[in-house]
Amino acid sequence: MRTRTPRVAGLALVLAAGLAVAGCADRSTDGGTAADPSASGSAAEDGGGSAADLAIQPLVQVDAEGAEVAAGGDGTEAADPAGDGSATCDGVAIAMAGALTGPNAALGTNILNGAQLAVTQHNEANPGCQVELKQFDTQGDPQAATQVAPAIVSDASVIGLLGPAFSGETNATGPIFNQANLLSLTASATNPSLTTNGWTNFFRGLGNDNSQGAAVANYLTGELGFGTVCVVQDDSDYGIGLAEVVTETLGDAANPDCAAEVKTGDKDFSATVQIIADAEPDAVYYAGYYAEAAPLLSQLRSGGVEAAFASGDGSNDGQFVSQAGSDAEGAYLSCPCGPAPEPFAADYEAAFGQVPGVYSVEGYDLATIMLAGIDSGVTDRAALVEFVSGYSGVGLAKPYEWDSTGELASTTTWLYEVQ
Amino acid sequence: MSTEMTTTAPAPVHLGVGDRVRLWWDALPRQTQWVAGVVGVLLVALLPVLRPPVLTTVGTDFAGVLAQFGMYALLAIGLNVVVGQTGLLDLGYVGFYAIGAYTVGLMTSPSSPWNLTDDWLSREWGWLFAVPVAVAITALSGLLLGSPTLRLRGDYLAIVTLGFGEIVRLLADNLSTVTGGGRGLNQIAYPVVGQSAERPNGIFSAGNTGLPLNSGTWWFWLSLVLIVLVLVVVGNLERSRVGRAWVAIREDEDAAEIMGVPTFKFKLWAFLIGASIGGLSGALYAGQVQFVVPTTFNVINSMLFLCAVVLGGQGNKLGVILGAFAIVYLPNFFLGRTELFGIPIDGNEIANYRYLFFGLALMILMIFRPQGLFPARQKLLTYGREVYVIARRAAAAATGRRTPDTTGGAR
C-alpha cells in the first residue's frame, strides 16, 4: 500500500499539468482581477452583478391577453386564518395529500408547510377550535395515491382535503373523492382537463395552464416585442400543458425548429443549447420546474445565447435564483399567484427555516379558506363543498372565487423579473 | 399455501425445520395439498376484510396495498420464471409491465387516439377485452426483445434488458401524440360489475370506498385468482420438459446445449412466459389505477421487482410472492403510524427513510442469507411424490438420526 503514494502524486502531477495547459488559454476570460493573496475564496470577489442581491421581484400583473392590469391590494386585506378568535369546533380535521417523500417531495412540502402555517395561526387565535391538519403521503405516484385516498375518505374527522398535489394523482383519485363528496382543493394541479370530469367537489386554487400560458405568451410578443421564441418543455404533466398553450398562443413567434424537450432530472443540456444557439431566438421560454430551469439558463449563457429567458410558476422559486446565480438576472418568471406579503414570508421562514417556495402561498390561502368554513360552523363534508363553491374573498396571492366547473372565476397572471 | 413457508429456523440437527416441513409437504397426496392450498388462499383473501389490528396499514388503505401486492406478486412470479428458473438476468422487466398497462390504456382511455371504447367496444367490458390483447402484445414484445438478444450471456443480457426497459418508458414519454407523454392516459376502463345504489360504478370502480369490500379488496381478490391460475400454469411447466430444460440452462448452459437441449428455444419460452405474466400484471394496474403515466415504470421499479425475487428466494415461486409482499407492504406499514405496540413512533419520518432501510436490509440479507428468505431446493420434478413418500418413511424410521440423502441432493 505504501508504494501507492507516489502513484497518487504522479496522477496529481499529470492532472495539474493538464490543467495548466488548459489554464494558459484561460487568461483572457479573467477580467484582470488580480488574485488576492489572502483570498482562500471567501474573500474572492465575483465579477459582474453580484448574485447575492438578486431576487424575484414582481414586475406587472397581466390578463390573459397580456395586457397590464392595475395591481390590486398589497395583501393587507387578505383573509386571515386567525379569524376573529371566537370560533368553536370540535374534532374536525383537514387533510393534505401530496408527495411528501420521493423525488417530488419539495413541492408537496411547500404546500404542506403553507397549510401548516395557516392552521397553526388559526389554532393559536382560536382556543375553542383546534383543527388538526392530517398529512397523507402519495409519493407523487398515482398508484400510491389510490391507496391513500380511501384512507382519507374513511377518516370521518376529515371534512376537507388540500390536494391532491399533482395532476396525475388527481386523475387517479378524482372518482374516489367525488363519490365521497369530499372537498378537493388543489394548490398545484394545473392540467386543464381536470375540471372537465364533472367532479362537483373539485376546485383549483390557481389558474390552469391555459390562463398562465396565454398571458405570458401574449406579454412576450406584445409588451416585450419578441419576434422569435424557442419553447423548451420538460416531460412533466405541468410542462407539457404549459408549453402547449404557450406555443399555441405565440403562434408564428414560436420557432418549431428549436422547440426542445428535456427530461425531469436532466442536468446537461448541451444539445438543447446548441439547437437554440443555432436558431438565434429573441427569447427562450422554459415550461418546467426550477431544478432544470436553472442549469438550462446557466448553460444557455455559457453557450453564448443571450436571448431573454422566461419561465412559469414551476421555476418561480428562490432555488432558481440561488442555482442560476447572476445568470438569472433579467429572467422573466410568471405565476398565477401574487407576491407573498412580507409578514407571511417572515412567519414561514421562522416556522420552517426556509423561504416560501412554489405553491406555499396557495397552500396557505386554501387552508385559510377551509378554516374560514370551519369557523363559520361547517361540520360536515357536503357543507364544506357548499361553502367553498359559494366562497368569495381575497387571499394572499389573489382573489378566490370559483365558477361552476371548479376553475377560478378570474385569473390574472403576475410577471416577475429577477433583478 | 403459506403453511410450508412459515418456519425457517436454523437446522437443529440434520434437517432444518424448513426442510422437514418441505419433506412433509412434498409427501402429502395431491388432494391434501390442494385442500391446504385452498384454505391458505382463503385465509389470505380474508386479510383485507378482517384488517388484523397491528398488521393493517394506517396512512394508506390496507386493501389498496394488498391490491398492489397482488400485482407485484404476479410480477415476481413472472420474473422468477426468467431469473429464478432459467437464470437469465433481466433488469428491464418493468418494460413488460409498462407494455401491458399501456396496451389497456391505449385501447380504452378516451384520451388515446386508438381508443376503442367509443367505437365498438363498450366501456363496461372494454377492460376484459383488453386484458388478453395486452397479454398477447406483451408476449410478442418478449419475443421481439428475446430473439435478437438472448444469444447474449449474463451481464450483457442484463444491460440490454435494462436498456429495453428504459426504451419502453421513454417511448411512452416521447410519443406524446399517442400515449399522452407525461400527461398519461386517464379514465381507463375497468370491469363494471356489481352496481348498486352505493356503488353506482360497480365494485371495481375506484369510487367504491365502502368498507370493508372497497375496490382495493376486489382488485386484490381478482389478482389472487389470477395468481393461483398463473401458479398452476407455471407449476405445471416447471414439472414438464420445459421446466427441466430451464433448470439445465440455469445450471450450465453449455452442458445443456451439448446434451441436446435447444437452449435458445427454451430461453425464448421463458422470456415469453415471463413477459406475458408481466403484461397481465400491467393490465391489472391499468384497470385499478385507471391512469397510466411513464414515471410509474422507471428503472428503479425493475430493481424493486428483482429485489422481490431475490429477497423471497429465486426459483421458489411461493417465496417470491412473499418477497413481493415485503417490498410492497413494509414501506406502507410505517406510513402515518404514530405508535407501534404502544411505543410512540413517527411513522412518516421512518417512511421517509424507507429506501435507506430497504437498502440496508438488502445488503444485510445478502450477506447472511444470499439465497433469499425462502430458498428454492433442488427437488425431483417427475415422480417426485413417490420418492418423497419413501423418503419420509425412511426419515421416520431413522428417527431423525440420519438424514436421508434424497432430500437435498436429488436431481
Next chain:
Amino acid sequence: MSALVLAGGQVLADGVIDFNVGALGRNFWSLTVSGLTYGSIYALVAVGYTLVYGVLRLINFAHSEIFMLGMFGQYATLMLLGFNPSGDVFQQGVLLTIVFLGVAMVGGMAVSGGAAVVLERVAYRPLRRRGAPALVFLITAIGASFVIQEFVHFVLPKLTGNALGGVNAQQPIRLVQPSTQFELFGANVTNVDLVIVVAALALAFAVDRFVNATKFGRGIRAVAQDPVTATLMGVSRERIIVLTFLVGGMLAGAAALLYTLRVPSGVIYSGGFILGLKAFSAAVLGGIGNLRGALLGGLLLGVMELYGQALFGTEWRDVVAFVLLILVLMFRPTGILGESLGKARA
C-alpha cells in the same frame, strides 16, 4: 388487432418522430466537441465499472453513487477552502483557479476512492468470503446504491446543518466561466471543454500505464486473468481488489469534478444514477473489462447522444444511447473491442 396495426402506421404518418438532418449538419462540429467533452466524463466513470468487472466479474452498480459522492467531496473541499456558494463565478486568476481545481479534484478523488474502498470492505468482501453468486452481488450493489443516495438525501443535511445534501441541488460553486478559446471547424471550444478533455485524457493515460506497466497493474491483470493462479504466484488477491476499487473510485471522483465544471448545479443526491447508467453502457459498448474499450465507448456514447438529439429531437437522448448499445451488442456480443483486461477468459 387490425386497428392496432393501422394505428402503428398512424404513428409514422403523423411524423411523431421526425428527422432534422439540417440541425445535425449545421451543428455537426459543435456537437462533436460537446459530445467528446461529455464522453470523456463517461469514459472516466466507465473505467471504474470496467476495472471492477475485469477483476471480479461484478457489475458494481453502486459506482454511480461513488461518482455522486465525489461531486459532494469536491464541493465540500471547495467549501472548506472558504468558497461560499453564490451562484457566481469566482474570479481568481488562472493560477489560483488551477490550484483550487486541483485541490478540489484531490478532495473529490479522496472521497470517492475512500467510499469505494469502504463499499468493497462492507458490502462485497463478506459476499466474496461466502462465494455468493453474481446476482447476489448485484442486489447488494443495488442496496448499497439506495443507502448512499438516501444518506446524502436525508442524513447528510442533518449532519452538516443543511450545508450539504438534501432534496435540492447544491448551490453551485463556479470557479471557471466558460469562454471560447478558439474555433474548430466553426465550433467553439471553451476553456471548460479543454480542461475536461485534457484532464480526462491525462487520467486515462495514467491509468492505462498503471495497469499495463506497473507491478500493481500486473497484479490486477493477473487476478483478472486467473485469480487462483495469481494467488499461487504470490499476488494478494484481496489487496488487488481493494486497489481496483480505489483506482476506479478515484477516477470517478476526478470525473465528478470535471462534470461539475460543465454542469455546476449538478451536485445533487440523485445526480449520479443516470450518468452511471450511461457510463456502464459505455463500458459495455466498448467491451467491459477492457480499459481502452471503456474510453472508446464513453467517447462514442457521448458523441452519438448529441448527434441523436440533433437528429431526432432532444427528448430522444437516452433512447439513442440504449438503441446504440443494443445494436452494437447484437453484432458484437462482447462490445466493440471485446473483453480483455487480462485477455478474455473462455
